[in-house]
Amino acid sequence: MTVTRFAPSPTGYLHVGNLRTALFNYLIARKASGQFILRLDDTDPERSKPEYADAIQEDLEWLGLTWDRVERQSDRLDRYAAAADDLRAKGRFYEAFETPVELDLKRKKQLNMGQPPVYDRAALGLSEEEKAALRAERGQGVWRFLLDRGRIEWADGILGDLSIDAASVSDPVLIRGDGQVLYTLASVVDDTEMGITHVVRGSDHVTNTATQIQIIAALGGRLPAFAHHSLLTGPQGEALSKRLGTLALRDLRENGVEPMALLSHMARIGSSQPVELAGSLEELAEGFDPGHFGSAPTKFDVEDLYPLTGRYLHTLPLSAVAADVAALGVPDDLADPFWTVARANITTRADLAGWWALFRDGATPLVADEDRAFVAEAFAMLPDLPYTADTWADWTGAVKQATGRKGKPLFMPLRKAVTGLERGPEMADVMPLLQKKPAL
Structure with a gap:
């Protein structure tokens, strides 16, 4: 069975970069009728916050990315300790004591000599007395995994065949001096014990994957299929990291972006397939294939989400927005015609308020000086409320008869005077919604 996971750290709010990883893993699992696990990487007790864990789940629920179960790494520390003991017993784990300053000096010396800045394994030469x-002097050391210095190769689901020389990579630190288990070890243990079959994450994890492949093998685990998607940039190719604070999913939700608009966009950008508005997550999953994505950085522009949001809203029946319409105070008998008129003229749900204000309170007339006398004469001929679908045609017909105006010079000044807008919905649909008689 296909099993995927999304493993965010509850140290902040989810943003669009996180969403890409979550969505890819979700779609792979759902397409194969498999399992999707939400795994909270909360091994850092200082930075991990319950409110962020709650927010992550709220954001995923808003998007409809439902998980089959939740796992918390803080509940599995005994499993990581057991794995560490196993690696020690196999001679693949060793304690190192260099300070950050000492490591920095070593790296600078290697770079000056034209060598790769790789940890020199000096700790392997320490005697028990020296350790x-x-x-006694520095406290507990860090624990490093002893890599096999060969090539690490795998067929990546997006990047193709990859090969990394382990000699160009430092033995990774898996446990810090304070005892905190780091992502590299915890992720391997979890993926192995939870039967994860596919791991999709950002291309910044490629080196992590190389080392984790060796750790998985050392622990006797089964390798999942790895795929690394490109990282997002801004619309001009600039680093997105500086703007992620404004691209949190909760901010997009607050600004009116609809879930299916966001999901449809994120499921296609950076691929060979055009972005198309999907009607459901099932539809997205059916057409999803990681192999359609490229390795080049993917440009993301938040403004692209709003046309999709508008198109999505245009497809909705009244039942899908009934609560929003009712909250505006729209009478029940006008809810359906109001939504019919408004939905084709909004970008987000927040725009509904402006349309109801126009119908409820009337608009500020938009009248050119040369049309003022004409509009005044026409308004004098406008009957009292209530209006029907025939009111516009009957009224403009009478005005045409009285003034001799016709075509655009007849209709446009009256539209602008009634709605305060140069364009918008059909006036035959607008008139029955008016709660006040238009006046100059």
Whole structure:
């Protein structure tokens, strides 16, 4: 069975970059009728916050990305300790005591000599007495995984065949001096024990994947299929990281972006398929294939979400927005005709308020000086409320007869005077919704 996971750290709010990873893993699982696990990477007790964990789940629920179960890494520390003991017993785990300053000096020296800045494994030469002395002086050391210095190769689901020389990579630190288990170890243990079959994440994890492949093998686990999607940039190719604070999913929700608009966009940008508005997550899953995506950085422009949001709203029946319409105070008997008129003229649900205000309170007439006398004469001929679907045609017919105006010089000044707008819905549909008689 296909099993995927999304493993965010509850140290902040989800943003569009996180969503891409979550969505890809979700669609792969759902397309195969498999399982999708939400796994909270909360091994950092200082930075992980319950409110962020709650917010992550709220954002995923808003998008409809339902999970089959939740796992918390903070509940699995015993499993990571057991894995660490296993690696020690196999001679693949060793304690190192260099300070950050010492490591930095080593890297600078290697770079000056034209060598890759890779940890030199000096800790492997320490005697037990030397280790004890360093512990007494500096406290517990970090624990590094001993890599096999060969090539690490795998067939990536997006990037194709990859090969990384392990000699160009430092032995990764898996446990910090304070005992905190780091992502590289926790992720491997979880993926192995939870039967994860597919891992999709950003291309910034490629080196992590290389080292994790060796850790999985050392622990006797089964390799999942890896795929690394491109990273998002701004619309001009600029780094998105500086703007992620404004691209949190809760901010997009607050600004009126509809879930299906966002999901449809994120499921296609960076691929060979055009962005198309999907009607459901099932439809997205059916057509999803990681192999359609490229390796080049993917440009993301939040403004692209609003036309899709408008198109999505245009497809909705009244039942889908009934609560929004009712909250505006629209009478029940006008709810359906109001939504019929408004939905083709809005970008987000927030725009509904402006349309109801226009119908309820009347518009500020938009009248050119040369049309003022004409509009005044026409308004004098406008009957009292209530209006019907025939009111516009009957009224403009009478005005045409009285003034001799016809065509655009007849209809446009009256539209602008009634609605305050140069364009908009059919006036035959507008008139029955008016709650006040238009006046100059």
